[in-house]
Amino acid sequence: MSSSTSKIGIGGLLKKLLPFVLPYRWLLVITLVLTFVGSLMAQVNAVVLDRAVDAINGLLHLEGGFKWADAAQILIIISAILLGKEVLAAFITFGQRIFGEKIRINVSRDLSLRVVKRILSFRMAFFSAEGNEPGKLQTRIDRGVMSLSNTVKNFFIDILPLFTSAILALVLMFAANVYVGLVALAIIPVYFIITARQGKRMKGWRRNVFGTHQALNHGIMNIIESIGVIKSFNREEVENDRQAALQEQSTDQQMQTRRISFLFEGLKTFVEQIGTVLIIILTAYLVLTDYPGMTIGKIMYHVLLFNNVSAPIRQLHRIYDDLNDALIYAEGFFDILEADQEVETSGGYRPDSVKGDFALRHVEFTYSNGTHAIRDLTMDIPAGETTALVGLSGAGKSTIVNLLDKFYTPDSGTITLDGVPLQEWDTQVLRDNIGLVLQKNHIFSGTIEENIRYGNPDAPFAAVEQAARQAYIYDQIMALPDGFQSQALQLSGGQQQRIAIARMFLKDPPIIFLDEPTASLDAIATEQIKSAIDAIKQGRTVIVISHNIGQIIDASQLYVLDTGHVVQQGHPTDLYRQGGLYKQIFDASARSMNVDKIAETLD
Ligand code: ADP
Numbered sequence: 001m002s003s004s005t006s007k008i009g010i011g012g013l014l015k016k017l018l019p020f021v022l023p024y025r026w027l028l029v030i031t032l033v034l035t036f037v038g039s040l041m042a043q044v045n046a047v048v049l050d051r052a053v054d055a056i057n058g059l060l061h062l063e064g065g066f067k068w069a070d071a072a073q074i075l076i077i078i079s080a081i082l083l084g085k086e087v088l089a090a091f092i093t094f095g096q097r098i099f100g101e102k103i104r105i106n107v108s109r110d111l112s113l114r115v116v117k118r119i120l121s122f123r124m125a126f127f128s129a130e131g132n133e134p135g136k137l138q139t140r141i142d143r144g145v146m147s148l149s150n151t152v153k154n155f156f157i158d159i160l161p162l163f164t165s166a167i168l169a170l171v172l173m174f175a176a177n178v179y180v181g182l183v184a185l186a187i188i189p190v191y192f193i194i195t196a197r198q199g200k201r202m203k204g205w206r207r208n209v210f211g212t213h214q215a216l217n218h219g220i221m222n223i224i225e226s227i228g229v230i231k232s233f234n235r236e237e238v239e240n241d242r243q244a245a246l247q248e249q250s251t252d253q254q255m256q257t258r259r260i261s262f263l264f265e266g267l268k269t270f271v272e273q274i275g276t277v278l279i280i281i282l283t284a285y286l287v288l289t290d291y292p293g294m295t296i297g298k299i300m301y302h303v304l305l306f307n308n309v310s311a312p313i314r315q316l317h318r319i320y321d322d323l324n325d326a327l328i329y330a331e332g333f334f335d336i337l338e339a340d341q342e343v344e345t346s347g348g349y350r351p352d353s354v355k356g357d358f359a360l361r362h363v364e365f366t367y368s369n370g371t372h373a374i375r376d377l378t379m380d381i382p383a384g385e386t387t388a389l390v391g392l393s394g395a396g397k398s399t400i401v402n403l404l405d406k407f408y409t410p411d412s413g414t415i416t417l418d419g420v421p422l423q424e425w426d427t428q429v430l431r432d433n434i435g436l437v438l439q440k441n442h443i444f445s446g447t448i449e450e451n452i453r454y455g456n457p458d459a460p461f462a463a464v465e466q467a468a469r470q471a472y473i474y475d476q477i478m479a480l481p482d483g484f485q486s487q488a489l490q491l492s493g494g495q496q497q498r499i500a501i502a503r504m505f506l507k508d509p510p511i512i513f514l515d516e517p518t519a520s521l522d523a524i525a526t527e528q529i530k531s532a533i534d535a536i537k538q539g540r541t542v543i544v545i546s547h548n549i550g551q552i553i554d555a556s557q558l559y560v561l562d563t564g565h566v567v568q569q570g571h572p573t574d575l576y577r578q579g580g581l582y583k584q585i586f587d588a589s590a591r592s593m594n595v596d597k598i599a600e601t602l603d
Contacts, residue, residue, distance in 0.1 A: 010323060013330050014155075017148060020110050024103045031103065031156055034096040039165040041089045042308055043172055045082070050301035052078045057296050100157035108149035115141055115336055121343040124407035129368050137336070144333025147326040154322050162312030169308035177294070180282055180302050184309050187275040191268060195316045198264035203324070205257045212250045219243055264317070272310050279306050342409075348426035354433040355418050356383040356511045356541030358404060363413035365403060365564075373399040374410070374564040383418075383510075386542040388552035388572075390582060391561035397545045399564070401513045404543070405434055435504040435536075439516040443496045448477055449484040451499050455507035463506060471502035471532045494525025501532045512536060514544040518551070549589045558582065 008016065021028065055074045059066035119126075119137075126132060174181030223230065223239055230239055279302045286294040358381035365374035373396045381387045381404075389397040402408050403415060406422050415422045422430070435455075443451055452464050459467075464484065468474040476495060480486040488499055497517060504512060517533060518526040526548070533551070536542075546552055553572045560568035560575065560582045568575055568582050575582045 008327060008331060008334070010327070013151065013323075013327055016330065016334055017107075017152065020107045020114075020148075021103065021152060023110070024106055027099050027103050028156070031096055031099040032160070034092050034099070035156075035161045035164055038089065038092045038096055038161055039168050041085055041092065042165045043168055043305065044085045046169075046172070046301050046304035046308070048078055048081050048085075049304060050295075050297040053297035053300050054295045096161065097157060100153065103156060104149050104153040107152050108145055111145045111148055111333075112141070115145070115333070118337055118339075122339070123342045123344060123409075124402065125368055126339065126341045140329070140332040140336065143329040144336075147322070147329040148333065150322055151326040151330075154319055158315065159312070159319055162315060166309045166312045169305040173302060173305050173309070176298065176301065176305075177283075177286065177291075179286075180279060183278050183282060184275065184306050187271065187310065188313060190271055191310070191313045191316065194264060194268055194271065195313075195320060198260070198317055199320050199324070201260050201264075202257060202321070205253060205260065206321070209250070209253045209257055212246060212253055216243075216246050216250060219246060268314065272314070275306060275310065276303055279303060344427050346426060346428060348429075349420050349424045350426045350429045351418065351420075354429075354510050356433075357381070357418050358541070359414075359416045359419075360400075360403075361414045363403065363415060364411045365399060365408065366411055367399075367408075372564065374403070377413070377564065377566060379559050379566055379569070381541060381543060382557075383541045384539060385556040386537055386544060386554070388555035388558045389543060389545045389561060390552060390558055390585060392585070394563075395561040396564035397561060398515055400561075401436070401515055401543060401545065405436065405513070406430055432507075433509045433511055435507055435509040435512045437497075437500055437504060437512065437514045437517045439519045443488045443491070443499060445487070445489055447482075447485045448480075448488045448491070448499060451488040452484075452502045452506055455503035455505070459506050464502075467502040467505035468499075470505045470535055471498045472528060472535075473498040473502055473532070492525070494521050494528060497521065497525070497529055498532050501529070501536055504536055509540070511541045512543075514542065514546070516545055516547065518546070518548060547589070549586060560585075 052074065056071070059071055059074070170181065170184060173184050219242065223243075230236060280299060283294065283299045283302050287296055287298065358379075360377055360379045360381075363374055363377040364372075366372045377396075377400070379400075389400060391397055399408075403410055404417075404422075406425070406427055409423065417425060417430070444454070448468075449461070449464055452467055453459060455467070456463070461484075465474065468477055468484075473495060477484055477486070488496065491499065501517075514533065518529055521529065530551070544551060544555060552558065555572060558568070558570060558572050558575055559566050560580070562581060568578065568580050570578070576586055
């Protein structure tokens with residue numbers, strides 16, 4: 001799931017988490033103090049019961065019988081201490097949990113913010129690298145943040161109090177009697193061994209259950225997405241059987257994991273009981289042989305203390321599982337944070353105005369997956385004119401636009417804008433001066449006004465309206481019940497495209513790249529957009545990529561590309577006369593539109 005080969009261990013994990021926890025060190029100190037006090041309180045029951053049993057035992061053996069008043073006094077004191085302790089413990093537990101939770105929530109927020117900030121700073125190459133597809137990245141981030149913040153919680157809210165309490169109880173047992181302490185101590189390694197075995201046995205199964213679960217989810221999603229195809233082929237039965245087989249597998253796996261889990265849990269309870277029995281027998285023996293300091297109350301005392309020792313160890317298994325998850329997910333997560341990626345740099349050439357003269361010389365470019373997309377490319381894009389890039393799919397047209405926008409850096413060769421190499425330009429200034437209109441423009445969920453304003457957040461509303469007019473969409477917006485406050489995602493594809501063009505008018509950059517701006521639109525929408533596109537081309541440097549011949553024949557110059565290389569260049573009409581790839585593409589395009597029949601029909 002990640003490209004990293006270095007596995008991080010528990011120590012490594014905690015070390016990586018430390019910088020995220022450190023800002024909350026005071027919260028941590030308070031939590032730890034509360035934890036320690038809470039652990040002390042956890043031993044109170046044992047101490048009180050020990051004293052209570054001895055005191056009552058003392059009363060019973062008083063010569064001449066005991067007085068009820070004395071008994072009542074003992075009982076009142078015991079009740080007061082136990083209840084008082086419980087009230088105090090409730091406050092301490094509350095404080096300890098709420099502060100621990102505060103640390104967890106804050107750490108979770110900081111992890112998310114850090115990763116988002118980091119991702120925003122990466123250059124485009126990161127996002128096209130294998131394993132960084134949106135879905136996978138999101139899963140890695142989600143899982144990472146969740147399991148890492150869980151580790152923080154496990155450590156500070158669950159493990160620490162339990163183990164502090166266990167150690168304290170063990171110390172008290174040793175203080176009371178070394179042999180009793182030794183018996184309690186001897187049980188711990190047995191527990192650890194059983195837990196480690198359980199972890200090992202469960203690991204493979206847990207992974208299987210997880211895999212089947214994903215397959216099931218994916219299967220159901222597939223059914224919903226392809227329901228039309230399934231129905232048209234009458235394949236409901238087949239799909240049903242496929243799900244049934246997966247469900248069967250899932251049921252088996254779940255039962256297996258439960259069986260293993262219950263077996264081991266039973267074994268651990270049994271070991272714990274053996275410990276308890278040994279402690280009762282040993283203490284009873286010591287009491288009966290009049291060992292110094294051993295009274296009947298000590299039986300109760302030792303059993304309760306032993307319970308405090310074994311309780312946290314009983315939880316070991318769950319914590320072990322969580323930690324294993326965290327180790328797996330943390331790896332994918334920290335791979336993103338620590339990725340050896342080029343980040344966008346700031347600073348550099350910042351001219352007062354940009355003309356828009358691009359010159360590319362012998363440019364080579366290879367994507368990270370090894371696709372050699374641009375080969376020895378030399379071209380000039382003159383300022384204030386429209387240059388069209390033509391070529392079959394995969395010829396490298398979009399890649400050129402990506403290089404000019406500095407989304408990627410060429411392997412070799414130079415690209416200059418207004419005579420200055422692109423890498424010397426301040427990236428932000430460069431992109432402020434370039435407008436990008438793509439086949440599918442990103443319309444964000446939000447109002448039309450918000451979407452247009454993305455081009456210039458400080459623009460007054462009048463400028464937003466003006467941009468809408470320039471993009472020939474104003475009247476249609478006004479016809480909507482909520483006007484500019486309507487949800488932009490409800491608009492049709494053609495309307496959304498014009499919102500994107502309005503955004504460009506508001507941004508008003510001197511350079512515009514149009515990458516198949518009408519590819520996904522119907523004829524009427526394409527025609528409507530044409531006027532908007534013609535308007536935005538005025539007085540700007542424009543690069544247009546389109547399979548629509550109508551959109552490229554009025555360019556002032558054309559570059560015809562084949563496998564990342566320029567094969568023809570010139571004015572559209574001259575190029576057609578030349579023959580070659582351009583003529584082939586042009587003719588094929590005309591034939592596919594059935595131009596002859598269209599002409600006949602139009603007559
Ligand atoms: P065009 O725009 O002419 O259709 P592209 O510039 O999109 O062509 O693609 C040129 C080549 O680069 C193609 O072989 C394509 O598969 C490859 N390519 C495009 N984008 C990526 C990417 N992000 N990662 C790897 N290869 C890519």
